[in-house]
Amino acid sequence: xxxxxxxxxxxxxxxxxxxxxxxxxxxxxxxxxxxxxxxxxxxxxxxxxxxxxxxxxxxxxxxxxxxxxxxxxxxxxxxxxxxxxxxxxxxxxxxxxxxxxxxxxxxxxxxxxxxxxxxxxx
Amino acid sequence: xxxxxxxxxxxxxxxxxxxxxxxxxxxxxxxxxxxxxxxxxxxxxxxxxxxxxxxxxxxxxxxxxxxxxxxxxxxxxxxxxxxxxxxxxxxxxxxxxxxxxxxxxxxxxxxxxxxxxxxxxxxxxxxxxxxxxxxxxxxxxxxxxxxxxxxxxxxxxxxxxxxxxxxxxxxxxxxxxxxxxxxxxxxxxxxxxxxxxxxxxxxxxxxxxxxxxxxxxxxxxxxxxxxxxxxxxxxxxxxxxxxxxxxxxxxxxxxxxxxxxxxxxxxxxxxxxxxxxxxxxxxxxxxxxxxxxxxxx
Ligand code: SF4
Ligand code: SF4
Numbered sequence: 233x234x235x236x237x238x239x240x241x242x243x244x245x246x247x248x249x250x251x252x253x254x255x256x257x258x259x260x261x262x263x264x265x266x267x268x269x270x271x272x273x274x275x276x277x278x279x280x281x282x283x284x285x286x287x288x289x290x291x292x293x294x295x296x297x298x299x300x301x302x303x304x305x306x307x308x309x310x311x312x313x314x315x316x317x318x319x320x321x322x323x324x325x326x327x328x329x330x331x332x333x334x335x336x337x338x339x340x341x342x343x344x345x346x347x348x349x350x351x352x353x354x
Numbered sequence: 355x356x357x358x359x360x361x362x363x364x365x366x367x368x369x370x371x372x373x374x375x376x377x378x379x380x381x382x383x384x385x386x387x388x389x390x391x392x393x394x395x396x397x398x399x400x401x402x403x404x405x406x407x408x409x410x411x412x413x414x415x416x417x418x419x420x421x422x423x424x425x426x427x428x429x430x431x432x433x434x435x436x437x438x439x440x441x442x443x444x445x446x447x448x449x450x451x452x453x454x455x456x457x458x459x460x461x462x463x464x465x466x467x468x469x470x471x472x473x474x475x476x477x478x479x480x481x482x483x484x485x486x487x488x489x490x491x492x493x494x495x496x497x498x499x500x501x502x503x504x505x506x507x508x509x510x511x512x513x514x515x516x517x518x519x520x521x522x523x524x525x526x527x528x529x530x531x532x533x534x535x536x537x538x539x540x541x542x543x544x545x546x547x548x549x550x551x552x553x554x555x556x557x558x559x560x561x562x563x564x565x566x567x568x569x570x571x572x573x574x575x576x577x578x579x580x581x582x583x584x585x586x587x588x589x590x591x592x593x594x595x596x597x598x599x600x601x602x603x604x605x606x607x608x609x610x611x612x613x614x615x616x617x618x619x620x621x622x623x624x625x626x627x628x629x630x631x632x633x634x635x636x637x638x639x640x641x642x643x644x645x646x647x648x649x650x651x
Contacts, residue, residue, distance in 0.1 A: 281459045284444045313454065314450065
């Protein structure tokens with residue numbers, strides 16, 4: 233299977249990106265072939281709907297699971313519709329997280345953050 | 355209407371703003387509207403309209419406001435993804451071989467419908483809120499209400515302002531949303547004059563500065579009303595003096611006014627002293643509007 237992870241740097245030792253939609257890259261890791269593929273997140277520059285576009289990139293790369301610290305509601309909806317599992321990452325490098333995932337230690341992410349657009353400052 | 359001639363009561367639309375809620379924007383709007391012989395009050399704070407709580411309008415008529423969003427005809431769509439690539443708001447995603455729309459992200463630009471080579475996209479209406487119109491004594495009250503979770507109140511504000519003053523009321527008071535975002539810009543666009551309501555605190559100055567920059571950007575004539583004034587130093591007043599901003603009036607901090615307001619009562623209608631205060635404030639504002647619009651037509 234293929235797993236996707238938002239990453240700040242370009243290799244397995246770098247840390248997991250904090251914001252899914254704004255993360256500069258996604259690492260797509262194939263658990264069978266052990267191949268890693270770094271994808272530029274073209275959504276990171278979007279003014280709106282970055283989460284939707286980023287989720288589209290994950291879906292288009294045929295990932296079966298996403299490992300991320302947090303996720304917005306719209307992105308979660310895209311991924312759920314496409315049947316991509318969403319797991320919550322732990323502290324540590326990308327590699328630590330892949331290992332934890334393979335060992336079945338990453339729980340499903342259940343708190344999804346509602347995106348709020350155009351809200352005024354009150 | 356002593357001292358104000360016929361010419362001085364020309365049609366005017368006055369927008370009332372503040373950088374943050376709670377500064378007294380609604381207090382000022384509601385009381386100025388009530389101090390006039392006849393007027394129209396428009397509540398553009400569509401996320402949390404509260405003017406109607408004061409006016410308790412009667413004979414309320416309601417109209418839904420909707421926007422147009424695309425819907426997909428699955429039979430026609432061949433999956434070219436042109437619509438997805440086109441949408442710069444990323445409101446469309448392509449999943450399970452079909453475009454899906456995120457209603458609340460869509461800005462109703464209609465572009466995807468134009469670019470679809472298969473004519474698989476058509477417009478459909480989606481309700482995002484409503485406008486209400488009612489009467490409260492001599493004031494015609496308009497209220498805009500945006501449904502929770504909706505991205506933008508702009509279409510509702512557009513509708514509110516397009517209905518402006520069909521009754522021929524000469525004075526229109528626009529109670530703007532707090533802050534300086536695009537909904538505020540939409541609310542002041544047609545205004546002849548902007549009234550900025552400020553509190554006498556350091557935070558008040560910060561909030562005043564936000565709306566001050568906005569009205570400057572829009573080249574709107576404006577003046578400040580200082581609310582909750584005490585005997586002490588007033589940082590908002592200092593800010594106005596330093597920036598040569600015209601102060602049109604001062605509303606004292608007093609408990610009677612405060613409790614009338616928190617009981618959702620209109621001070622002008624309850625108490626002669628406040629009627630005089632807001633009537634004189636309204637006259638000052640009217641003269642200032644005429645003065646400014648003659649200098650900068
Ligand atoms: S109407 Fe405009 S904003 Fe809405 S989905 Fe189509 S292209 Fe995107
Ligand atoms: S542009 Fe039209 S045909 Fe192409 S994916 Fe979108 S809806 Fe389908």
